[in-house]
Amino acid sequence: MDFFLQLLFTGVGIGAVYALVALGFVLIFRATSVVNFAQGEFSMVAAYLMVVFAVDLGWPYWLSFLIAMAAMAVLGAVFNLTVYYPLRHRTFLPVLISTIGASIFLSNSVLALYGPQPQVLPGWLDTPGFQVGPVYLDSQYLIIIGVTLALVAFQYWLFERTLIGKKLQATSQDKEMATLLGIPVAGMIMITFVYSAVLGGIAGILVAPVLFVSIQMGSTIALKAFAATIIGGFGDVAGAILGGFAIGIIETFGAAYISVPFKDAFAFLVVILFLIVRPQGIFGERVAEKA
């Protein structure tokens, strides 16, 4: 039982990270019908910004975090204007390739500016963790789980209880109708990119003390987060969260009870099963062409 509980905690902690990044995938997909393959790089850029501000410059952690978030908001806006907006009337493929290009550009820019050495970002708390009975609770994972749940609640409030949330939803559901209703669609898409970049940034900063800060950290997380969105249903916020936790738990338990070398394979095996049996994901709706 001790073994089981320890694995469950770890699986939920890792799953929370995937869920956060998956949330960014889903938001942009809902607003633009495009998968943003640079979502993982948002996490990496934010983590490096934290290293610069909090470690290299020695600024207070909270201040570094706020500045990093502001920088991520600017990055999200620039990303929208340069990567998505010029191609907004094209099919999804050029935009998708554009996001892949942006992902490579961001990775190589950070590599050129900061160098290849992986970096250490201290955790938010001085205490590395707590022993609760037989289970060790890593303090950083506790923060990750807490922040993910808080952001899910915030997202629910934003989309369901605020006017801007309704406008964002209207834009994601039908851009033409939203335009006819007087909603500034371009502005809503801009907000979506800014919010997604900030979300990705939060994920990167949260996970950095656990996985270290490296150029590859974004792509490693994004691959699993992408799998999470497929399981949950592309375009569904609740699905992304559930998918993220599912991937984290499946790979942790799969590694412990079946095989560690096939750890990554378990997650993608589930994805393949979903693509065969339920391609729309857990919460997705079947889409059919009208006659």
Add this chain to the structure above:
Amino acid sequence: MKFNRRSLNAGLAASLAAPMISRAARASDTLKIGMVLPVTGPAAAVGGYALAGAKIALDRVNKSGGVLGKQLELLTEDDQTTNPGAVLAFSKLAAQPDIVAFLGPVRSTQNHAIANDILKTAKPFCFGGTDPALTRIGNPWMIRFRPNDSYSGRVIASYGVETLGKKNWALVHSTDAFGTSGNKLLAGALDKLGAKVATDQGYPNQSQDFTPVVLAIKSSGADIIGSYFTYENDQAIFARQAKQLGLTIPWIGSASTVAAAALKLAGPALWGTYAVTDFAADSSREAKEFAKLYAAVSSAPPDLQSAWPYDAIGGLAVGINKAGSTDPGKIRDAILSIKGYKGAEGEYNFDQFGDGLHGYNIVRNEKGTIVFDKHIEFTD
């Protein structure tokens, strides 16, 4: 002076040809060495250390008069820390006919990937991968400037069983070529010493979590860990989680356990561990000298990643001078005839397979300081 079309054409031709003539003249003044190394990808940091080590040796050789009266010149290509990247990088270098020899990656899997192209190129290829098979695959051009894992496995087993008195082992290894072959040789060495393997845990590179591995070791009842980690961040994550989850048994790791990047990332989580490594700063006068030269150009501590390219450039210089020509076959024969060359990693005595080093150092991480314990050399 009168300009006409003919003089203008002649002037243009001269101005276009001038850089080529000057390049050709400069090219004949240097001997080119090609180097495949990771500049991007997960091992990019390691590539930086390797380049620094190679440049120190290059500078040293050139200041002492060069090779065959010419200065050495290093040309590099990024292997992107991938096998296809390594193949592409090597093919770019191999396409340059004036390159006389190559330095290859430190990762065995990438050396395996380019082994066929090396055979076709038929020029000396000095590399750092430690899979023993690399010098036994019938490719005469592959020359190793590190001890291979048949030695590291025996040293880990011997030190753990005979010095520390531990006979119930947990093995942790990457599932790539380096980790798998190292682990197999370690298991074989333990078997010969009568020790038992309580659990054998392979993991995929770039794992984000080692909780299942740590818990499996704890429940196996093992009293010591032997490990082969390929990437330093995996090593650091495992070290930290092992400490957090209360896994406190002795641990003897392969050389990545004392790699500069692993020490930086893991910090106190690696304190108290043992490692077998080809480079230990206190192991010899030459190692101390290299450490001093390296400290002048890098803030990172010197490790095997920078030491082996330093030795490879030095060994190549000795080999080419000894050969007295740039004929690839003569250079290869000259390098393989090197005996007693003292490098930063130890004394090089090449065998007929192309292995220069035949032993390992044992070191201990004393609160972040790497303390040299002893060197174990093999003659078989």
